[in-house]
Amino acid sequence: MTRDEFRGGVIAEFDSADELLGAVHQLRAQGYSALDTSAPFDVPGLDEALDLKPSRIPWAVFAVALLGALFSYWVEWYTSAVSYPLNAGGRPPNAVPAFIMITFEGLVLAGGFAALFGFMWANRLPRLWHPLFEVDGFGSASSDRFWVGIDARDPQFQPGDSTEALRALGPRRVVWVGEG
Amino acid sequence: MTTLPLGQQTLGQSGTAVRSGAAHVSSARDHDGLATVLELPLIEPDFSDHVVSPPWVQSRNWWILLVVSGAVALVFLSLVGYSVVAGIGVWGSQIPVAWAFPIVSFVWWIGIGHAGTFISAFLILLNQRWRGSINRLAEAMTLFALVNAGIFPLLHLGRQWYAFWLIPYPATTDVWPQFKSTLPWDVAAISTYFTISVLFWYLGLIPDLATARDRSPGLLRRRVYGLFALGWRGTARQWRHHRAAYIMLAGLATPLVISVHSTVSLDFAIAQLPGWHSTIFPPYFVVGAIYSGLAMVIVLTLPVRRWLRLEQVITDRHLDGLAKLMLVTGLMLLYSYAIEQFIAWYSADQFERYQYLTARLSGPYAPVFWAMTIGNLLSPQLFWSARMRRSKPALIIVSLIVLVSMWAERFVIIVASLNRGFLPSSWKLFIPTWVDWGILGGSFGLFLFLFLLFLRFVPTVAMSEVRRLAYDMETEGDAAGSSARARTATGASHALPAPAGPDAYGPARGEA
Numbered sequence: 001m002t003r004d005e006f007r008g009g010v011i012a013e014f015d016s017a018d019e020l021l022g023a024v025h026q027l028r029a030q031g032y033s034a035l036d037t038s039a040p041f042d043v044p045g046l047d048e049a050l051d052l053k054p055s056r057i058p059w060a061v062f063a064v065a066l067l068g069a070l071f072s073y074w075v076e077w078y079t080s081a082v083s084y085p086l087n088a089g090g091r092p093p094n095a096v097p098a099f100i101m102i103t104f105e106g107l108v109l110a111g112g113f114a115a116l117f118g119f120m121w122a123n124r125l126p127r128l129w130h131p132l133f134e135v136d137g138f139g140s141a142s143s144d145r146f147w148v149g150i151d152a153r154d155p156q157f158q159p160g161d162s163t164e165a166l167r168a169l170g171p172r173r174v175v176w177v178g179e180g
Numbered sequence: 181m182t183t184l185p186l187g188q189q190t191l192g193q194s195g196t197a198v199r200s201g202a203a204h205v206s207s208a209r210d211h212d213g214l215a216t217v218l219e220l221p222l223i224e225p226d227f228s229d230h231v232v233s234p235p236w237v238q239s240r241n242w243w244i245l246l247v248v249s250g251a252v253a254l255v256f257l258s259l260v261g262y263s264v265v266a267g268i269g270v271w272g273s274q275i276p277v278a279w280a281f282p283i284v285s286f287v288w289w290i291g292i293g294h295a296g297t298f299i300s301a302f303l304i305l306l307n308q309r310w311r312g313s314i315n316r317l318a319e320a321m322t323l324f325a326l327v328n329a330g331i332f333p334l335l336h337l338g339r340q341w342y343a344f345w346l347i348p349y350p351a352t353t354d355v356w357p358q359f360k361s362t363l364p365w366d367v368a369a370i371s372t373y374f375t376i377s378v379l380f381w382y383l384g385l386i387p388d389l390a391t392a393r394d395r396s397p398g399l400l401r402r403r404v405y406g407l408f409a410l411g412w413r414g415t416a417r418q419w420r421h422h423r424a425a426y427i428m429l430a431g432l433a434t435p436l437v438i439s440v441h442s443t444v445s446l447d448f449a450i451a452q453l454p455g456w457h458s459t460i461f462p463p464y465f466v467v468g469a470i471y472s473g474l475a476m477v478i479v480l481t482l483p484v485r486r487w488l489r490l491e492q493v494i495t496d497r498h499l500d501g502l503a504k505l506m507l508v509t510g511l512m513l514l515y516s517y518a519i520e521q522f523i524a525w526y527s528a529d530q531f532e533r534y535q536y537l538t539a540r541l542s543g544p545y546a547p548v549f550w551a552m553t554i555g556n557l558l559s560p561q562l563f564w565s566a567r568m569r570r571s572k573p574a575l576i577i578v579s580l581i582v583l584v585s586m587w588a589e590r591f592v593i594i595v596a597s598l599n600r601g602f603l604p605s606s607w608k609l610f611i612p613t614w615v616d617w618g619i620l621g622g623s624f625g626l627f628l629f630l631f632l633l634f635l636r637f638v639p640t641v642a643m644s645e646v647r648r649l650a651y652d653m654e655t656e657g658d659a660a661g662s663s664a665r666a667r668t669a670t671g672a673s674h675a676l677p678a679p680a681g682p683d684a685y686g687p688a689r690g691e692a
Contacts, residue, residue, distance in 0.1 A: 005417055017651055040391065041648040042419040050416050055424035065432070072368075075348050079356035088360040098360040101443055105368040108436045112376040112429055116383055119425035123418045126410035133411075139394030141414050142387065144647075 005124070006036035008131050008178020010163050011149035012171035013140065017043045020146035023169045024049040027150065030165060034154035038132070038141035060118040061111045068110020073103045131178040149177065223313060223649060224492040241487075246632050252625020259618045260335060268338050270615045277598040277610035279336075284590045285620055286332035287444055288472065289325045290370070291465075291586065294437050295473020296322030297377060300384070301433035304426075309652070310501055312645035313493040316388075317484060318477050319381045320638070324630040325476070326374045328623045333366065362447045369443040376436055380429045386412050387422070388639040441465045448593065454535035455597030458523065464516035471509035471556075472586035475579035478502055482572055484635065493646050496570045503569035506582070510560035517553065531602055539600040540592060544609055548588045549596065555585030 014020045020037060027035055028049065035050055037043075046052075080086065081093035091098060120126070132138050132149075141147050150162045166174045263270055273280040296318035303311040334343055346367045348357050357364045389409035396402040412418065442462035449461035458464075478499070485494045524536035540549045559581045562568045569575075595610050634640075 005415065018655075037416045038414045039416075039419070040387070040414060041644045041651065042423055043416075043648075043651070046416045047420055052416060052420055055421045057421055057424040058428055061425075061428045061432075076359045079348055080359050084354055084356055086358065088358055091360050095360050101365040101439065101446075102359060102368045104439055105365075105372040105436075108376060108432045108439075109372045111432045112379045115425040115428040115432070116379045119383065119421050120410065122421040125412070125418075126407075128406060128411045130411060130413060132413055142391040142394045142412075 006034075006132070006149045006151050007153070009034075009150050009152040009154070009157065009176075010159070010166060010174060011132070011135070011147050011177055012166040012169065012174045013137070014146045014148070014169075014171050017041075017146055019170075020148055021045055021049060023148050023166075023171070026169060027148070027165065031156050032150055032154055032162075032165070034151035034157070036149050036151065038138075038147040038149075040142050040144060040146075043146070055122065057115060057118040057122060061114045064114035065107045065111030069103050069107035071110070072106025073099055076102055135175050135177055145172070152178070223495060223497075223646065223653070239487075242632060242636065246629065249625045249628035249632060252622055253629045254625075255618060256622025256626050259615055259622060260331065263335055263615065263619070264340055268336065270613060272610055272612040272616050274608060274610070276601050276606050276608055277595055279594050279598060280610050281612055281616040281620055282332040282336050284587065284594050285623060286329050286336075287465075287590045287594070288587050289329035289332070289623070290373075290444055291441060291469030291472045291590075292476045293322040293325040293329065293373070293377070293473065294441060294466070294469035295477050296320070296325075297373075297380075297433050297437040298470050298473065299477065300380065301430040301437065304430045305434060309645075309649050310498055312642055312649050313490070313495075314477065314481060314498055315645070316381075316384070316638075316640060316642045317481060319377065319384070320631065320634045321473075321476060321480055322377050323374070323381060324627050324634070325473075326370070326377060327630065328627055330370055330374060331623075333370070362443070362450050365443045366447060369440045373436060373440045376429070376433055380426075380433055383422070383426055383429060384642060384645075385638065386410060387414060387644040388642060390414065391643055392639055438466050441469045448597075453597055453601060454524075454529070454531040455540075455593065455600075458520060460516060460519055460523070464513075464520070467509050467512040467516060468586060468589060471506060471513055472583060474502055474506045474509065475582040475586070478506075478575050478579040479583070480631070482576060484640065488635070488640060490641060493641055499572075499575060500566070500569045503563040503575060506578075507560050507563040510556065510582075514557050517557065535597060535600060540596055543596065543600060545592060545596040545599065549592050552585045552588035552592055555581045556589060559585075 012023070014023060017039065020039065020043065024035060024037065024046065028051075037046060037050070039046070047054075076099040077094055080095070080099075085093040132141075138147070148166070150157060150166065154162075156162075163174055163176075271281065273282075296315075299311050299318040300315040303315075334340055337343055345355075346357055346364060357367075359365075386409060389405050390412035393402055393405035393409045396405055442465065445461035445465035448456040449458055451457060481494060481498070481502075485491060521536055524532040527533070540546065559578045562574055562578055599610055600607055
């Protein structure tokens with residue numbers, strides 16, 4: 001899938017996650033590639049059906065957490081061994097065991113922020129307005145309905161055909177979204 | 181119908197294979213006459229709508245409780261203010277008992293927080309999906325316990341307006357925090373713990389905030405929830421990143437929670453004082469923390485479950501699981517107590533021996549020591565019985581005993597040790613003042629006040645997780661033995677071979 005996220009096109013509302021999965025599989029089989037879904041929970045199997053690659057957030061977390069650990073240790077080392085060496089209980093200026101706790105906390109803190117901000121960055125959030133929010137009843141996507149959309153940028157997208165393709169799947173309703 | 185394996189015959193009536201739905205129920209009874217807990221559905225998959233609705237409690241009791249707890253919180257804040265203005269000499273702390281009530285309460289409140297992170301982070305890594313109904317509640321408890329816990333050490337600084345000296349900012353004086361001391365470790369551990377708990381909680385909340393946004397009756401609420409929901413649309417791409425980030429945070433929070441109470445214990449263990457200088461302290465503190473926190477989860481969950489009518493998603497399975505965890509951590513605590521005493525004797529160090537074998541057992545604080553020992557070690561033994569694990573009075577009473585006993589444990593560790601140090605000429609009895617008691621009692625008001633606000637404004641049950649769980653139970657469940665009802669409907673019985681597929685809810689007894 002090349003397109004990143006749904007911007008506008010035609011969407012359909014389904015009653016259950018299984019219907020949604022079935023719809024995605026059928027649309028994929030018909031050759032549509034720019035599909036997206038909205039669901040109230042993380043429906044298992046959708047990633048595979050939509051051919052989504054695994055999130056790269058874990059790598060970001062790993063890298064940033066490592067930086068956080070290095071930075072924390074650096075602060076401890078610089079303040080205690082370089083800037084103002086102080087003999088505390090006969091410990092060496094660079095007291096490695098004593099510095100481990102804060103190094104670890106720095107790792108976790110940085111990693112945690114990387115996870116949240118990585119999540120926001122990857123999803124382009126916050127984004128308080130979206131064409132989908134203009135659709136009456138789209139709020140059901142966060143409660144108990146399941147939506148699938150064909151993006152208008154899909155090379156196979158034809159207003160009439162695509163609407164028909166969605167209708168044929170037996171949704172509750174089919175709605176047009178966005179500028180198109 | 182094949183012959184039942186030997187181990188299953190006791191389950192069926194008179195050893196015959198069971199066919200009908202009615203007989204199936206009777207086959208699922210253990211010696212207590214109760215349905216085996218693993219036979220019960222984890223949640224009722226067709227739960228009613230209010231369970232997964234944003235809370236918006238409208239009740240007179242809520243207002244009464246809010247006002248009462250708010251008043252107590254005000255007392256707390258006034259006494260905190262009084263301690264700042266008058267100085268901490270208004271407490272009973274002195275030399276040698278320089279650490280007393282505030283530090284006891286600090287350690288206790290931090291410990292309470294640990295169970296929330298345990299439930300949300302440990303259990304998700306272990307794929308224990310039963311956590312889904314109670315994790316939000318438990319995490320909120322963590323946050324508010326940490327608010328309390330954070331106040332105490334700050335207050336204990338004496339000159340609180342210099343608190344920023346704990347942060348390594350580049351000052352013209354060139355003076356830095358002393359990182360070889362445990363106290364800056366504490367600052368780092370607690371502030372990190374609080375921050376990560378907030379992030380973890382918030383990330384899990386985002387889909388539920390979107391639900392609240394979409395179901396809010398008024399424009400103002402829509403906007404406020406919408407702002408916090410960040411524009412979540414629940415797309416497959418968003419869920420994919422959400423899942424990854426959530427697991428990452430869980431993976432970070434799990435070692436973090438262990439490190440936090442370990443750091444707290446190092447405040448003591450690194451000192452030379454008999455009663456503090458002990459290598460078992462870090463694991464011992466972590467276990468005690470989770471133990472007391474689980475007790476607090478039970479004390480909060482039972483009334484909330486009844487009040488918000490959440491019985492369909494917080495089931496006997498949850499109570500049973502919590503009680504079992506309490507029993508396990510209680511046994512680990514028993515081991516820690518035993519080792520602590522044994523090592524004190526085995527060290528042949530006269531000061532250690534005096535502290536553990538004389539001062540604690542028969543010294544001035546001996547009643548507190550015995551209360552802690554009996555309360556912590558005996559009361560959870562009730563939970564060997566399946567009936568007790570599901571009895572609400574038993575759960576509440578044991579939990580309250582454990583909460584008090586765990587506070588007593590911290591009191592014994594801190595005050596009883598300081599009170600009888602190396603030099604008998606400086607021994608001095610600690611007697612708490614009314615300010616000490618007021619701050620301790622008042623902290624509960626603040627905790628309850630914040631918790632009530634949470635119940636009113638934040639989705640109390642992780643809606644998206646409960647929905648996912650219900651979906652999973654539907655797709656795997658009717659075969660996987662999680663729902664007795666589904667099996668009855670298909671006429672299946674224990675004699676059928678165990679079905680394939682993931683079995684996160686635990687196998688039903690007959691199918692093991």
